[in-house]
Amino acid sequence: MHQNVTIAEAIVLSCFRPTPERNRIVYEEANFPSVRYLYQAQPELEVVAVEDDKAIVDAIDERTLLVPISHVLFKTAEIQDVAPIVRRAHEAGAHVVLDAYQSAGVVPLDVTELDVDFATGGSVKWLCGGPGAGWLYVRPDLAASLEPTLVGWQGHARPFDFEPELEYAEGVARFLTGTPNVPALYAASAGYDVIEEVGVDRIRANSIRQTRLLIELLDEAGFEVGSPRDPARRGGTVLVKTPEFQAVHKELAERQIFCDFRPDAGIRLGPHFYNTDEELRFTVREMAEIVATGAYERHLGATARF
Numbered sequence: 001m002h003q004n005v006t007i008a009e010a011i012v013l014s015c016f017r018p019t020p021e022r023n024r025i026v027y028e029e030a031n032f033p034s035v036r037y038l039y040q041a042q043p044e045l046e047v048v049a050v051e052d053d054k055a056i057v058d059a060i061d062e063r064t065l066l067v068p069i070s071h072v073l074f075k076t077a078e079i080q081d082v083a084p085i086v087r088r089a090h091e092a093g094a095h096v097v098l099d100a101y102q103s104a105g106v107v108p109l110d111v112t113e114l115d116v117d118f119a120t121g122g123s124v125k126w127l128c129g130g131p132g133a134g135w136l137y138v139r140p141d142l143a144a145s146l147e148p149t150l151v152g153w154q155g156h157a158r159p160f161d162f163e164p165e166l167e168y169a170e171g172v173a174r175f176l177t178g179t180p181n182v183p184a185l186y187a188a189s190a191g192y193d194v195i196e197e198v199g200v201d202r203i204r205a206n207s208i209r210q211t212r213l214l215i216e217l218l219d220e221a222g223f224e225v226g227s228p229r230d231p232a233r234r235g236g237t238v239l240v241k242t243p244e245f246q247a248v249h250k251e252l253a254e255r256q257i258f259c260d261f262r263p264d265a266g267i268r269l270g271p272h273f274y275n276t277d278e279e280l281r282f283t284v285r286e287m288a289e290i291v292a293t294g295a296y297e298r299h300l301g302a303t304a305r306f
């Protein structure tokens with residue numbers, strides 16, 4: 001458990017000593033800012049940002065150290081084709097860090113089958129667990145050998161002996177830092193239990209059905225949809241482009257319809273297993289009415305953030 005994805009990725013990065021011969025980070029432009037900024041901020045790294053998942057495969061070379069990718073893109077909810085990236089990275093001697101924040105809990109995620117070296121995410125989205133409860137997975141063989149330099153007392157072989165010299169714990173425990181966020185862990189576990197009880201396969205089946213319904217409703221209402229129409233490439237969110245979408249979002253919130261938006265993208269509608277089809281119909285009807293009547297105009301210029 002870690003505070004957030006930024007910390008988890010920083011711990012991964014701390015396992016490596018970049019050299020001029022291997023100092024490249026290859027990722028996609030649509031990666032989440034936490035991930036982008038962390039690597040950009042390291043003076044010894046050379047960041048190569050490319051257009052999409054296919055371009056990542058082409059950009060990986062023998063100078064590539066790490067390939068931090070998203071399983072599902074945060075703005076469009078496009079599922080990324082992870083397997084060819086992992087194959088190419090391993091062929092070139094690079095490691096893949098999968099950010100599964102937008103997939104875990106709604107799109108099946110099997111880190112062993114994907115053969116990623118590291119995976120990270122958090123609990124604010126589909127896992128229904130709230131903030132401060134991020135996580136890091138490390139491939140077991142790497143967990144046995146890598147030595148993160150971002151480490152704290154919990155990463156020691158005998159943490160409660162508080163010994164003066166560092167001796168790494170066996171396996172993934174060495175990727176711990178200091179005192180974990182215990183209240184966040186307890187707050188998150190109830191959501192995780194519910195997701196486990198319902199089952200991600202069932203959640204995914206319902207999500208594909210409901211996001212398809214949403215797309216049909218949005219098409220009928222004349223809205224532009226910004227997420228993939230192919231369900232195999234679509235995560236749990238449907239991106240909708242409306243005029244003045246920040247203001248439309250604010251009006252939706254005032255009508256007790258809770259969703260969010262991302263700058264330069266649009267409104268993100270993320271139905272989960274507890275939403276009804278009628279709620280989706282109601283949302284699109286209200287959105288159409290808000291746009292047709294100009295009800296959003298009183299919010300223009302307001303900085304609605306959530």
Ligand SMILES: Cc1ncc(COP(=O)(O)O)c(C=O)c1O
Nearest residue numbers: 004005006032034074101102122
């Ligand atoms: C793909 C993705 N990665 C990471 C994060 C969050 O990053 P952090 O845990 O550093 O706040 C989000 C949150 O929206 C996200 O969508």
